[in-house]
Amino acid sequence: xxxxxxxxxxxxxxxxxxxxxxxxxxxxxxxxxxxxxxxxxxxxxxxxxxxxxxxxxxxxxxxxxxxxxxxxxxxxxxxxxxxxxxxxxxxxxxxxxxxxxxxxxxxxxxxxxxxxxxxxxxxxxxxxxxxxxxxxxxxxxxxxxxxxxxxxxxxxxxxxxxxxxxxxxxxxxxxxxxxxxxxxxxxxxxxxxxxxxxxxxxxxxxxxxxxxxxxxxxxxxxxxxxxxxxxxxxxxxxxxxxxxxxxxxxxxx
Amino acid sequence: xxxxxxxxxxxxxxxxxxxxxxxxxxxxxxxxxxxxxxxxxxxxxxxxxxxxxxxxxxxxxxxxxxxxxxxxxxxxxxxxxxxxxxxxxxxxxxxxxxxxxxxxxxxxxxxxxxxxxxxxxxxxxxxxxxxxxxxxxxxxxxxxxxxxxxxxxxxxxxxxxxxxxxxxxxxxxxxxxxxxxxxxxxxxxxxxxxxxxxxxxxxxxxxxxxxxxxxxxxxxxxxxxxxxxxxxxx
Numbered sequence: 001x002x003x004x005x006x007x008x009x010x011x012x013x014x015x016x017x018x019x020x021x022x023x024x025x026x027x028x029x030x031x032x033x034x035x036x037x038x039x040x041x042x043x044x045x046x047x048x049x050x051x052x053x054x055x056x057x058x059x060x061x062x063x064x065x066x067x068x069x070x071x072x073x074x075x076x077x078x079x080x081x082x083x084x085x086x087x088x089x090x091x092x093x094x095x096x097x098x099x100x101x102x103x104x105x106x107x108x109x110x111x112x113x114x115x116x117x118x119x120x121x122x123x124x125x126x127x128x129x130x131x132x133x134x135x136x137x138x139x140x141x142x143x144x145x146x147x148x149x150x151x152x153x154x155x156x157x158x159x160x161x162x163x164x165x166x167x168x169x170x171x172x173x174x175x176x177x178x179x180x181x182x183x184x185x186x187x188x189x190x191x192x193x194x195x196x197x198x199x200x201x202x203x204x205x206x207x208x209x210x211x212x213x214x215x216x217x218x219x220x221x222x223x224x225x226x227x228x229x230x231x232x233x234x235x236x237x238x239x240x241x242x243x244x245x246x247x248x249x250x251x252x253x
Numbered sequence: 254x255x256x257x258x259x260x261x262x263x264x265x266x267x268x269x270x271x272x273x274x275x276x277x278x279x280x281x282x283x284x285x286x287x288x289x290x291x292x293x294x295x296x297x298x299x300x301x302x303x304x305x306x307x308x309x310x311x312x313x314x315x316x317x318x319x320x321x322x323x324x325x326x327x328x329x330x331x332x333x334x335x336x337x338x339x340x341x342x343x344x345x346x347x348x349x350x351x352x353x354x355x356x357x358x359x360x361x362x363x364x365x366x367x368x369x370x371x372x373x374x375x376x377x378x379x380x381x382x383x384x385x386x387x388x389x390x391x392x393x394x395x396x397x398x399x400x401x402x403x404x405x406x407x408x409x410x411x412x413x414x415x416x417x418x419x420x421x422x423x424x425x426x427x428x429x430x431x432x433x434x435x436x437x438x439x440x441x442x443x444x445x446x447x448x449x450x451x452x453x454x455x456x457x458x459x460x461x462x463x464x465x466x467x468x469x470x471x472x473x474x475x476x477x478x479x480x481x482x483x484x485x486x487x
Contacts, residue, residue, distance in 0.1 A: 018355040022341070029343040092339030096398065099303040099335075100356050101328035 015102045019110025027080075027118045040076055040122040044068070045129060054133075061139055062147050063223040065129055069151045070187045070215035073119075073158040078179030080118055081162030082172040084111050085250060089170035094250075108247040112163060112239075119155040123148065143225035150222025153235035154215055158183045160242020167246035183215075190214015254281045256316050256406050256436035262301050263310035271297040273460040274311070279436040279453075281405070284428065286451035286468075287440035290486050294460040295440045296336055299408050302438070303333040316405050329357070332404035336411050338395025342384035346375055346394055349383060353398040365401055372427060373397040389420040396424065400431065407437045413446065425449050444478040447471065458486035 027033040048054045052064030088094040097107050133139050165179035190211060218231035257279040264272040272294045279285050287295045300306040302313040304320040313320045316330035340349050350369055354362035370376050373393045378386060396412055413421045439450055447454055447468060454471040456464040463485045474481045
């Protein structure tokens with residue numbers, strides 16, 4: 001073992017790919033992943049049927065299914081994202097990542113994409129509900145596709161927030177709870193529960209602007225088949241903003 | 254050839270001054286033993302050189318590259334095993350080493366993993382997950398990820414901590430095999446190891462270098478090394 005293998009500087013994509021692979025496989029190494037997938041599907045389906053009455057409504061679309069997705073992602077994206085950095089800190093492996101010849105953003109991007117794909121897996125397991133609707137009625141396939149796209153973007157936004165929470169602590173429970181509270185706030189804003197409170201302080205226009213920051217407000221157009229620039233920008237800003245901020249937090253250790 | 258150069262490193266955590274201006278350099282072929290009481294600043298100094306922590310002041314130069322100005326280049330020439338040899342619990346030994354090889358973008362990664370498994374005598378546990386390893390194997394795995402790329406600079410934080418005498422012998426054997434081609438820093442608080450392991454001794458206490466001399470000179474300070482240690486670190 002001498003200089004026959006003089007180390008080369010790693011290329012950016014290969015490092016991101018290696019991290020992504022390890023992370024994604026890591027989800028399925030623990031029973032937690034399967035519990036997560038089961039819980040997501042159980043809630044997604046039963047909320048649509050028993051709370052949303054998707055069947056009794058007699059309309060062949062999925063907006064009563066997607067209606068509850070902000071709630072689900074607000075809870076489950078932080079659950080899946082809590083381990084992103086907190087686990088590295090707890091295990092001490094963050095010390096390896098920070099002393100191997102890779103940059104923090106490569107690690108952050110690899111981790112984020114793996115977690116996002118994991119959430120996407122949970123979402124795609126719900127596809128039978130789309131087929132069911134297709135069997136029962138004659139839904140607009142484009143609307144269903146845009147609904148799934150919106151839900152996926154919404155998941156990424158919640159994950160962005162969750163990764164900030166995870167970068168701040170070594171404790172996964174704290175990472176989960178803070179991430180959940182932040183996402184939950186974004187769900188509530190859209191429903192106007194703070195209207196009375198902020199109504200005394202601000203004008204109607206400002207309240208309306210604040211409400212536009214809610215998760216459902218931005219997901220709703222997708223469930224109607226509209227892929228607008230504004231909601232796409234909103235979700236991607238939260239996703240990549242969270243990703244960027246968590247990278248900075250880890251870098252400034 | 255100077256492979257590690259540390260210039261007036263300082264690091265504080267809030268009001269605690271962990272490292273207060275440490276300077277030294279290490280040549281190829283030297284194995285420097287870092288000695289000092291717990292909390293003396295040994296680990297912090299190593300973390301600063303390895304680029305895990307950022308220094309408040311001063312510089313660490315690894316194989317000619319400043320660790321804060323050119324971290325990727327410096328880290329390419331560096332192998333570092335943190336205290337306690339952290340590793341991903343759910344991965345097998347082979348997977349973990351392969352991951353390390355991939356992140357380092359080594360040519361022929363599977364060949365490197367194979368060689369490293371042999372060198373560190375990890376073959377019999379290659380398919381075991383890290384969580385199930387005994388302490389001895391665990392420490393050797395930490396060592397293995399640090400040498401998988403045959404780096405010029407090796408920094409090992411307590412690589413023999415908690416090992417039985419046979420396992421310690423193994424770590425020393427591997428270190429000796431490769432030491433002539435590298436600059437190595439090893440921290441320990443087992444004074445008896447110095448004679449076996451090192452060519453030079455640096456004693457650190459209260460964040461400062463208290464003594465920096467050849468092993469021979471250090472051993473001549475007194476018959477009772479514990480007493481020598483106490484006086485130097487007081």
